[in-house]
Amino acid sequence: MISSLLTAIQKGFVIMRTNSKILLVGILVFVFPVLFFVVTNNFFDTANTNIGTSRGQKIGILHDSLRALTQQTNGVGESVKVVADRVFSDSENYTIKQIVIFRTATTSLDVLYATSTSEGLSFEDVYTSYRETSFGEKVTFQQSDYYLSTGRVSHVFSREKVSDGYIYIFSLHDYRSVDMILKKRMRDSYYGLTAIFVFLIALAYWINQQTNWARKYTEAKNTLSERDSFTNMIAHEFRTPLTAIKGYASFLEESQTISKDELKYAQNISISTERLVLLVNDFLEVARIQSGRLPIEIIQVKLEPMLVKLTEDLRSLASERNIELKFELPPKPIIFRTDPNRVVQILTNIVTNAIKYTDAGSVTIAATQEPDKVIIRVKDTGTGISADDQKKLFTPFTRVGNVDETKIVGTGLGMWITKQLVTILHGTIGVESIKGTGTHIVITFNTDRN
Numbered sequence: 001m002i003s004s005l006l007t008a009i010q011k012g013f014v015i016m017r018t019n020s021k022i023l024l025v026g027i028l029v030f031v032f033p034v035l036f037f038v039v040t041n042n043f044f045d046t047a048n049t050n051i052g053t054s055r056g057q058k059i060g061i062l063h064d065s066l067r068a069l070t071q072q073t074n075g076v077g078e079s080v081k082v083v084a085d086r087v088f089s090d091s092e093n094y095t096i097k098q099i100v101i102f103r104t105a106t107t108s109l110d111v112l113y114a115t116s117t118s119e120g121l122s123f124e125d126v127y128t129s130y131r132e133t134s135f136g137e138k139v140t141f142q143q144s145d146y147y148l149s150t151g152r153v154s155h156v157f158s159r160e161k162v163s164d165g166y167i168y169i170f171s172l173h174d175y176r177s178v179d180m181i182l183k184k185r186m187r188d189s190y191y192g193l194t195a196i197f198v199f200l201i202a203l204a205y206w207i208n209q210q211t212n213w214a215r216k217y218t219e220a221k222n223t224l225s226e227r228d229s230f231t232n233m234i235a236h237e238f239r240t241p242l243t244a245i246k247g248y249a250s251f252l253e254e255s256q257t258i259s260k261d262e263l264k265y266a267q268n269i270s271i272s273t274e275r276l277v278l279l280v281n282d283f284l285e286v287a288r289i290q291s292g293r294l295p296i297e298i299i300q301v302k303l304e305p306m307l308v309k310l311t312e313d314l315r316s317l318a319s320e321r322n323i324e325l326k327f328e329l330p331p332k333p334i335i336f337r338t339d340p341n342r343v344v345q346i347l348t349n350i351v352t353n354a355i356k357y358t359d360a361g362s363v364t365i366a367a368t369q370e371p372d373k374v375i376i377r378v379k380d381t382g383t384g385i386s387a388d389d390q391k392k393l394f395t396p397f398t399r400v401g402n403v404d405e406t407k408i409v410g411t412g413l414g415m416w417i418t419k420q421l422v423t424i425l426h427g428t429i430g431v432e433s434i435k436g437t438g439t440h441i442v443i444t445f446n447t448d449r450n
Helices: 002-018 020-069 077-089 123-132 176-254 260-291 303-320 340-356 387-392 414-424
Strands: 096-105 109-114 141-148 151-162 165-174 299-302 324-328 335-338 362-370 373-380 427-433 439-446
Touching (some): 020 096, 020 165, 109 123, 123 165, 303 362, 335 340, 340 362, 340 373, 340 414, 340 439
Antiparallel strands (some): 151 165, 373 439
């Protein structure tokens, strides 16, 4: 049992030594509260000592003054009464409740002065307390403390030698109200210490959670990095055989020596290879976007030349489907800051999709500029998108419109990638479409952000 406990403690020290945050947690939870408790106790001990010293000095001054008055030749009564009345009238002496002066001789006991107060003791009780007080031969001052449930009461005797005996001075000091205040202050202090302790525990828990979050973040970051590396490696490894397959399929399609059935097989191989190439490229793009390693270069660009070139590049694809691809020149040049390569990539995805899903008619590209934004519209006369499919248009691995019944090639990642690129360029993308009447894709770039 003891060996297991020592082993656990040793392991704990090793963990704390290797992790500074856990060491800090240990200091916060254990060392600080103990330190606060010790400091508070020392403070109250010092305060009690100082209070006791102050009280003793005040009592000593009172008794010294009264003893001096007992040496007057004209008697004790009137002078003591003047001093006693002054003592009781002073608000700072509210703890003094009674003063009694009496003389003892060999054959008599005379009361020279006694205050009339309901808070004091009867003379019989005073005399009993006197008899219980031990005076040595040279002792002239004696204090006895009585601890009640509500506080402390002190009986103080001092004596002065006279010719026929001794004169004794008794004073009653009630510290119960003062002690109650002090106890309340101590209790409030301990409540404060408890609150601090609870706060430190909560802070330690928060720091521990921060440590866990940092560790989990590092683990997730490493996992994502490993995943991205694996994705890049797989994608690049796929590209080499796919390029070879695509080349051989193209060679077979152009051959004059194969039969019609064999040509059909070669075309199927070519279509499947093209789909795999698109899938690999999209996976690479998704990996770069998710890892935050997508290169973005913001420069000032003119939009019209980019759109003109894009239209020319995609015109052959539109011609294959007997679709007219048009570009509407804006009324004035559009110049703003963005990444031209990513804008071309965005528009290529959208225009290509528009051409694929348009059986007849046209696809039109239009652009306008407002004070704080540039708006680009891609309008087609295709099949349109239903309201339900519009909600899923930018979802990854989702293809809208009865694509299973068509020969349209796609991975379902193109529009998701497009939306991510638009967001990276501080823009928004939306769709306006009615099933069977065509689609408008609207891209808005906020020019005041770039």
